[in-house]
């Protein structure tokens with residue numbers, strides 16, 4: 268975020284010379300106000316891939332009405348665009364039936380980790396399926412077994428929870444577990460059977476790595492939660508920063524829990 272601010276500041280310093288029209292000067296009269304304005308514009312921009320001929324471009328657009336939609340990793344709407352009368356027309360399509368009073372959501376950025384959501388939109392999530400965990404790669408769990416325990420289908424870049432295979436009401440699998448499937452070091456060797464004791468050892472080592480990651484934070488997730496509850500009047504930036512680190516911890520804790528469940532379900 269600091270880098271983003273520096274970039275905005277550099278832009279300001281380079282471009283706000285005496286020749287700039289008065290109107291613009293009034294809108295962003297000092298660097299602080301300019302940085303604020305850039306952040307506001309960025310947080311209301313929506314990223315769309317626009318194909319023009321053979322060229323696919325990432326377009327960041329300010330789209331009235333669409334900018335009122337909040338983000339979800341399981342959105343019920345998506346944006347659709349087309350050229351009309353030499354303009355781009357953007358439509359909000361519902362991907363499913365939406366009941367009266369239900370919130371409409373879209374996915375702001377597919378494939379991006381929390382730090383990018385934070386930088387662009389000022390929030391994070393503990394169930395971002397695109398986050399990652401930097402495991403050392405020394406311990407490995409059996410990929411197909413892990414996937415089947417959690418009814419995860421698809422290819423690594425597109426894993427999804429196959430709810431038709433899951434028991435009714437079982438909603439343990441979320442983005443954190445999908446990320447675990449994608450980023451846990453795994454092995455897969457055709458029909459070679461699992462050796463329970465080795466698999467259990469690997470699970471333990473991976474959980475220990477997760478615990479080490481958690482130990483590097485100055486606070487625990489319970490302490491963060493207490494902090495948030497005890498400071499209802501906290502500045503927005505402070506609250507967001509605490510939530511950001513809390514989300515990371517909740518995420519790692521969920522992976523530890525998923526490994527526990529994996530062990531229980533696969534080995535006995």
Ligand SMILES: C[S@@+](CC[C@H](N)C(=O)[O-])C[C@H]1O[C@@H](n2cnc3c(N)ncnc32)[C@H](O)[C@@H]1O
Pocket residue numbers: 310311312333334335336337338339387388389390391
């Ligand atoms: C395009 S606006 C969405 C509409 C906005 N909530 C409003 O009331 O105008 C994007 C901003 O909404 C908030 N936001 C959207 N989705 C969110 C989510 N899932 N969790 C937390 N904040 C979210 C963030 O502050 C973000 O910068």
